[in-house]
Amino acid sequence: MSQKSKKSTTEQYPQEAAERYGKLVESSPYAIVIHIDGKVIFANKAAAKMVGVKNIEKHIGRSIYDFVHPDSAQLVKDRMALIQKGKTPPTVEERFVRLDGSSIYAEVTSIPTIYHGEAAVQVIIKDITEQKLARQALQETNQALKAIFQASPQAIIALDLSGKVTMWNKAAERIFGWSRAQRVGNVLPIDQGRSEIKQYLSATVKGKSFTNIETKMRNNRGLVIDVKFSTAPLTDSQDKVNGLVAVLDDITERKKAQKALEKSESRYRSLFEDSPISLWEEDFSDIKTFIDCLKSAGIKDFKKYFDEHPEVVSTYAKMFSIIDVNKATLKLYKAKSKEELYDNLPKIFGRDYDNFKKELVAIAKGKKQFETECINYTIEEEPRNIYLKWIIPKGSKETMAKVLVAVIDQSGQKK
Known part of the structure; x- marks a missing residue:
């Protein structure tokens, strides 16, 4: 091989190597930037994409600090100082600013190099924003879980x-x-x-x-x-x-509270069932709701209103429900069972709603107890002169979902 041929081949190898390196840098998925004294002199496509610029050539010559987040500015200066002393700084995490003002997190490796005969710094940047935010979210979740765990x-x-x-x-x-x-x-x-x-x-x-x-x-x-x-x-x-x-x-x-309540309830049920006086547990909540609606509509004189609207009174008379009655009640009204008593309520109370109107007025006035004398009937249609009193126990005063009613037969006394 001639001397001229050897020289041509020797010159060709560095040129080919440079071309291969250039292609490798451009195709790299990582952002690669070369700067001299802090001025950008080269950036690949991945770098342009990372900071959100379309034409990277327009940004050649800008200071690298234009793209460094203030939080990482001092770190970059310290790393530059190490490179100037001939040392290679370790890979670190830095924060950068995109052209639109948003920030990204990246893993940065800086290597001293020679670019076109001048001392330069090659920076390889790996975008770790997603991983960083995921780690932060995980840390926040863990901290929240720890707080929940302890609290x-x-x-x-x-x-x-x-x-x-x-x-x-x-x-x-x-x-x-x-x-x-x-x-x-x-x-x-x-x-x-x-x-x-x-x-x-x-x-x-x-x-x-x-x-x-x-x-x-x-x-x-x-x-x-x-x-x-x-x-x-x-x-x-x-x-x-x-x-x-x-x-x-x-x-x-x-x-313990449940057992005490069960014991108390058992004692109450025993007293309720075995009382010689007719006792009723009733639910006035629907009546209370409708009266509240009338109040919202502006009704104030309920006695006058109910006198003028007997159809409302008869409707309300069907709205209360019976929760339970005791044995004395069945005996008083000559009912063989509670079911028989419930089926004959219209017969028992009759159709004289005067006393029921008084009850409605008492409810409208917010009374917590009420008493009256009236006539009821047995299932066999025998009249009974009764004294009736009801009270609202604690826990039901707002809704009237439970009202205790006592009925005393005064028929013998009236005679």
């Missing part, structure tokens, strides 16, 4: 597959008495009702969920407490069950 009034407990506690919130500390440090890494303190709870936990780690299961457990003082719990399996990134979470409510006081 929850319910005990939240997580177990691994061996049954050891991995999470134990403040409510769990309050309900059971053990601190987080005392329980994490140890098995769940199950004693009372152990076999039942174990069955639910075993089924949960097999993928099942349970809600509102009531059972008994013990606290750190050995006292039995009533709890209601729900469970769900925990899974890893591959959707494999790696534990479970349980949410527990201490319902001990609720259970």
